[in-house]
Amino acid sequence: MLFAVTMDVAIPHDLDPGVREELISRERSYCQELQKSGVWPHIWRCAGQYANLSVFDVPDNDELHRVLWNLPLFPYMTVSVTPLAAHPSALTAR
């Protein structure tokens, strides 16, 4: 199942800089592992915002929830999920 997910990130300005860097580093590793495995096939920066628009390919809602819940930056994100269905005018299957 494909889901479009937007993540708006709001890390508190007073968070310890070392903790901030460590979180961002862990987030990058987690994200890149999921990209390699095909679970997170697209990630785009929303221009001008500390936000991304991503596509996840997971078996079901529970797995999407698990993946999102385990994002190191999850406590500092507002997440919005849109389930995707095939568009009848699409030239490719997905």
Ligand SMILES: O=C(O)C[C@H]1C=CC(=O)O1
């Ligand atoms: O920067 C972001 O958009 C937040 C987050 C999502 C993946 C990642 O590496 O960081």
